[in-house]
Amino acid sequence: MKHNRQQSIDFLRGLVMVIMAIDHIRDLMLTSEITQDPTDLSSTTPILFFTRWITHFCAPTFVFLSGISAYLSSRKHHNWIATKRFLITRGLWLIVLEFTIIGFGIWFDLKFRSFLFQVIGSIGMSMILLAFVFKLSPKVLGILSLVLIFGHNALGLVPTFENPVLKFLWALLISPNLFPIGNDQMVMIMYPVLPWFGIMLAGFVIGRLYELEATARKKNLTTLFVFSFISFVVIRAINIYGDPQPWAVQKNLFFTILSFVNTTKYAPSLLFTLMTLSFALGILRLTDGISNAVSRFFSVYGKVPLFYYLIHWYLIHSLTLVMVFMQGFTWESLEFGVFKFGRPATGSGLSLGGVYLVWIGVVLSLYPLCLWYGKYKALHPEKQWLRYL
Template sequence: MKRIHTIDVTRGIVMIIMALDHVRDLMHTTALTQDPTNLQTTTAALFMTRWVTHLCAPSFVFLSGASAYLTFKSQKNLAQTKNFLLTRGLWLMLLEVTIINFAFWFDLHFRTIILQVIFAIGLGFVTLSFLLKLSARIIGVIGASIIFLHGLTLLVPIPKSQGLALAWSFLFRANVFALTPNFTLGTLYPFIPWLGILLSGFAFGSVFQQSAPIRKKLLWRSALVALSLFVIIRFINFYGDPIPWAPQKTGLFTFLSFINVFKYPPSLLYTLLMLGIMFVLLALGESKPNGFTNLLATYGKVPMFYYLLHWYLIHSIMFGMLFLQGFTWKDIPIGTFSFGRPTNSGVELGVIYLVWLGVILALYPLCRWYSKYKAAHREIKWLSYL
């Protein structure tokens, strides 16, 4: 399958931005005690540091769907593509609950398992493998219907029974369950809402088969439609997000309230705004390749390789921060959402940005090497799973 440069560039931007959020999660002074999007306690800089990273998950999921479509069309073999999506999906789900969750908590006992974006993509691929007999148009209608209507499920109370509550949350709600005194399960990326984004991306995949001028025009139109719908529905302030916007103490904070959309689960307005921005990046990425876009594409060509490495690198840097701040191994807590750091640890936002840039620069040579290795060894099939 011929690579689409603008997808690699956009995915590279997304992966770079994603690292900023994870550095903030693990190292910022208030990351364990304060919601950075709480307009009553945050600053504009901290809000935007968190808000800009909202772009990552929906872009990653949408482009995963589009890539699945391009793979399907390039292989021209239903059974082969079904098997690839099924096995890749199961592999991603296994990675999430093992190697990735260990990267989150560094807990050999796995007392906390959080199902996040990689698990959602994996289960989405498994589901998509059984939908391939349907036309892309029908799959797109299913995906769009989920995006526009799943907000209605917020009107349904979570069942009181733990088993039913777990099942409902797995499908529709972000939730955390202390299943035993020593095991906690989090459903932060409920399956159905994220499936809607992945299926929509699959249906959109045909756009990337068009010639560059037509593709660019369609991307700009898609951006205009998504962002216009966001502004109209958000202004009405009735449906599309569980938290309505409201006038704040300053005009800037009123604007922040307007764009402060809900991610867990991804609301309609969150999805429209973030995918609208993603379409803009894709359209801009249609320009002639140059040194900068090639640099961005290097990260975008090896997203899973980068994803795994960046978690382990950031977490290792976090431990280095703790030791420099005078903490010892006996001070490091092991528990849900602790990341292994005391609440009185951390660095300020300026240092977060410096560490983030360091992480990006450190990972570039590795990503460049692995990208070239994959391209030179296409006969090694398992490389397509990493």
């Protein structure tokens, strides 16, 4: 029963990890990525919009499942001190990874001119915060989660800070921003902690459902899915609160629907969170207790998410350089620097169809490695360091 309950968690985590890869391949390889915003309805195409939009579900789902996993882990060991220590050390480790191994994998810049605080760093900070509140009652944690998720957008009314320290703290906790370091380095905070912490808390609270009998758990997951989805539709339709980017009537009905679902990720708005978590809850409900070839395939990635995440950046970026050289460019043509991936300014890249082919190749090529590492972790529970990778 335990295996069947958690199979859906591994499946969903693996699914979003696989989807995530296409966004990163698009970032690094798509010909028009340097000049075109995929969600700009005045210039995008439906397939390009969808390629970007579908990946919106990855980060919130991954953070949400991190909360569920943190709860299940705490219940498995029944050692509050050890759980607190693990959350803090794991969180610090993720932050270190964000600015070192992951950062280099993203930019391939030996001078480290770009420091990007994104999903892994935000998860790390959220785990550290969770370490200090996880013993509170489920009711208190649930209320705190709802306040952070539903109240975050109201903070947009707060005037901009001029004090550099307050400005940095506001960006770290509430709203994204850029901060130059000297003349040739930059810090970008893309994933401010508090709204993502709210999502992790939601997962931690909902993790209790996985201690229930299957029928009760499915009923609760259905109720949560219906609540989040209807809340998204109603609040979005009212078009007053919940997202800094209101939807608007477009040139036809299809593009109007695209506008309706085009919610804000940086920082995750209330409507972005409701839209994406309703998807996560729905998939968890539909796959609860199911084990088949499809679920087992995606679970291979879902059981080793950080391992997959680290390796996929290095593979994708290496393939990007191979692409550039095969297209006739030389090392001197490559542009490295603040938020530059190394691609020449113009002339390189693949079509969207090419991006999809590379995506399929990357995902399939990582499967045997993830399968091996997942089995290695399972066979060596005594090696505590494996919990950190």
